[in-house]
Amino acid sequence: MSVSFVRGDAHSVWIQRVWPELDGGRYPVKREVGDEFEVSADIFREGHEALAAVLRYRAIKDTAWREVPMIPAGNDRWVARFRLEENTRYRYTIEGYPDPYQSWMDDLKKRLAAGMDVSSELLEGAALLDNTLERAVGADRVQLESILRAFHAAASLSTRTQLLLDEGTCDLARLYPDRSAATRYDRELEVIADRPLARFGAWYEAFPRSLGAAPGRAGTLKDCLAHLARIAGMGFDVLYLPPIHPIGRTFRKGRNGTLPAAPSDPGSPWAIGNEYGGHKAIEPSLGSLEDFRTLVTAARGHGLEIALDYALQCSPDHPYVREHPEWFYARPDGTIKYAENPPKKYQDIYPLNFSCRDREALWEELKSILLFWIDQGVRIFRVDNPHTKPLPFWGWLIGEIHAVHPDVIFLSEAFTRPKLMYALAKIGFSQSYTYFTWRNFKHEIIEYFTELTHTDEAEYLRGSLFANTPDILAPILQQGGRPAFVMRLVLAATLSSTYGLYSGFELCENDALPDSEEYLDSEKYEIKVRNWDAPENLSGLITHLNAIRRENPALQRYRNLQFYPSSDDNVLCYGKQHGDNAVFVCVNLDPFDPHESEVRLPLQSLGIGPDERFALEDLLEGGRHLVKGAVQTVRLDPAETPAVIWRLMRFPHKAFGTPCY
């Protein structure tokens, strides 16, 4: 229902178009600890009276509000910032109020300039200070009293004027405003300050069973220890493991997802649960819980965090099936329903019924899985197919976990309808998979990433760019070979601040099942043995790119992506700036042919004149180029390096008079 107005109630400062504010305040926006959080609003009222406004905020656990003055930014827009110091949720709102002393001063100055008589106005000013006196305390009060005494004692108008316009007097009036006529914005909004890894990180996905020490023998959690140095050495921040739980036996899938499985087939890790346990157990062939804790600790020693998979479905052999058949869907004949997408049947998986009669117990149990792994030191969960479970469940679950463990990062693995993906992000997921794998061409990359980083979505959805996943070997990789792998790697690592690779990417593995995005002989159904040092592998480039990301703050931000014009339709040009750091990337999107293109850098917004020299440091190939002008030419050969990454180097012309480098 609309705002209503009451007879005689004229006190109102208008606070509108507060930003950020999602869906009328229904959902929090997301930022990261250390950020300066900026809030702006239209603040005004009728007439020409001066106003003041404050941004009020508090960490959710605090009861007291803090305040920072808002500053007018033109056209009745006001802005203020505060620093997000803690990994928590903050509330914020705005209060605006008339500033009668400022209004009075503005008016008085006009009258003085026009040589008008101001004796009556001075009395009005003194009356305003009398009013201020009621609120002033301590030394301020004493000072104000003495100003007023001096005013009333003064004989001349000019002394009186001086006393009231004195900067100290104005400061006192500002310090003790009359906020009885203040208007508080009618909603309290929220911002979540996640830890920085929610925004900036490189993820590496690997199946522990394929990280074996010897060919032909399944890898264990202990074997993983030996890979930590390699993975951390490439510059990754997160090692994400597909489910490590016992794998079901009933309708276990064999190689390439076929039935029946051979006795030696290990099964899909996503068919969770057997006689050794369910979501809180570890597949015995991988090792023990102790081994897992050791892995978590060792990884931390390498600067790596372990991320686990949170996949809420059960194999028919899962303990829940026996202990809580009421948590699943029943057919009319009483049997439990397996997952289906007719005509496809997934008989190795039972979906959970989140609305079952015993749902409160079910939800608690599902929450306890997370708490269990949190107890083992895990703080990152990649959530499998969240879009097939109720949105309110995720809202509740993530809220419950974050209330106690605000440092937990949830990555939503939803490749579904856009609105559903947005909703998952809005209700709490820290990061989201995106359509990146299927955006290959210039116009579609520009359109999609402009949407991701420059619309409301940027306030709540952090797009994680996985260049491949065990489920997605995109056509561009299948067809484009190594040049495509390099090109997609550069895009993933520089378009977003958070990206990931599924192991094998560095070896340019690209054999697919026919007419499919599934890997041939997928690791989902068998144990892989890889030669990590195979010729032409991309480990060096990955290491280099992750180092570039760590050295350039601009690449660590998400919402600062900007696209720039390029003359060739195969060449994409974009950049990121943060503080003094400005990075520009040009990528040849065609993995088959070299292309040359003019690109137009945003010199004007960088404050670089058309005749000013600046340097472009080539971060991939090394070297610097001293150049001039917004338009630069690049030639990018997929057979060599299909991309260039420039860091802009400025010269302090004014200080030194000539370019120096």
Place this chain on the structure above:
Amino acid sequence: MSVSFVRGDAHSVWIQRVWPELDGGRYPVKREVGDEFEVSADIFREGHEALAAVLRYRAIKDTAWREVPMIPAGNDRWVARFRLEENTRYRYTIEGYPDPYQSWMDDLKKRLAAGMDVSSELLEGAALLDNTLERAVGADRVQLESILRAFHAAASLSTRTQLLLDEGTCDLARLYPDRSAATRYDRELEVIADRPLARFGAWYEAFPRSLGAAPGRAGTLKDCLAHLARIAGMGFDVLYLPPIHPIGRTFRKGRNGTLPAAPSDPGSPWAIGNEYGGHKAIEPSLGSLEDFRTLVTAARGHGLEIALDYALQCSPDHPYVREHPEWFYARPDGTIKYAENPPKKYQDIYPLNFSCRDREALWEELKSILLFWIDQGVRIFRVDNPHTKPLPFWGWLIGEIHAVHPDVIFLSEAFTRPKLMYALAKIGFSQSYTYFTWRNFKHEIIEYFTELTHTDEAEYLRGSLFANTPDILAPILQQGGRPAFVMRLVLAATLSSTYGLYSGFELCENDALPDSEEYLDSEKYEIKVRNWDAPENLSGLITHLNAIRRENPALQRYRNLQFYPSSDDNVLCYGKQHGDNAVFVCVNLDPFDPHESEVRLPLQSLGIGPDERFALEDLLEGGRHLVKGAVQTVRLDPAETPAVIWRLMRFPHKAFGTPCY
């Protein structure tokens, strides 16, 4: 505060991005009686279950809600419309709910197509119908019972399948949905259905005292009667009169706003009130209240409505000053404050203090002014300087009046900061003056009118385009002479559906005070005598334009303005479409020189192929042109006609095979 989620509560259909919704539902949007009001929203939930949704609405006086089904429009967007039948305020909201029978059918059809066994699924379908039976009534219930009996009696699966997939069965399931799991959108939104004149009308502003019967004698309300035929004959819908109340004597302004006034000077009508009364009285020299009622009735007979000025300030001689000095601002010495904008003094005017101690009585009295004139048959008020009075006052006042008289139209005369103009429109004003008078060039007209008609503003602010006012003789008219008057007239009459002229415009009066937008010898301070039949007057063109507006529904809509490319920077091309009616306008914005330009018409969106012939009917000059292709050339000479108005005529190719005209 953000949405919160409860353990176990998974029932939720997501209803987001409802449109129209202003500022999270704080303000109503505006439409007009007879409009089909369209509401859309993102409606979805997790998974792939089928959903249904209804748009719920009711006129504010009704208690019962009506419902219309929403239709999916792709990408989880749903749309519905309802007709605004009454001149009132409507509430609307949305309800979405799962449609399990549809989900079941979708699933069953896939299984049947794959040749799967569906015996268990048929039992589930029957169970859903059993559930439907609980809600079905009357004949529907009987029919459903018989379907279920037949189902259970049927031996073959195919008979059972046929029974459950039968269209009649599906209709019954849809007719009695289980809405226990429905989600209601959490806000009720509002739309105001104004009468059509709020959107479409031509206004004529005239000072009654200048409509005298004989030169040298001040006009009276009776004299106005003789002008009604002329004004209505030009096609105007509204005759707006500046204040007709007694005019103050203290500090009365003389010719060109100077002091002191000569004894014969009539004073500014906006300095309201003297010994004959205030806002509810009529200036004796104009006539009696009886004369005014006669004028209102006579005007209606000509299809004209009288609009009055609502100017809330008082001359020092106003009865309020004597009777209610507490309603005004006092100086420290106890005298009443006159209006000031230092160094300018407006000693002939006292502003009201809307926050004074006795404000409730003041506000009631100000409301009673409107009710008084409403009693005399007035339904349109042009409100003087609303931006200097409290916004909550207007919100309250307009709400009070509209609750009883929804047909009253309020025009906001605010030329102030944009945000304040928006706020006045949001809280209730039906129409708003705009910056039109100061938008002369192509890029600024395109930018401003795109903002007015294609942003949120279009939902609540109806821009009224006055080509001139007693306060604004724009530089383009001062300098451009008659060609500029013609050009600005065409722009005003075709860019917006509602526009106005201040009398004298048709005579191309353009003598200004030096360095000012004020008229020289302004009618605000003296009585004018005009020769309405002066050579080169624009009455014929005004009549023609208003007839074109009445004949073309596209020109009667406000939010359908579209700009089209033109090759010459002096030529503006735009159009409006409504139903089958499509009108295009090309205007030479340079009053001095002829310009030729190519313009590109939107053939594709009109469904006209590049090789298809169509006709452009020249609505100003007459004649038709049979043409082909989107690009047309115009040459516009300000000395002749600086604009062309085309109506698109299509030919039913398919019916007749050849163009016919």
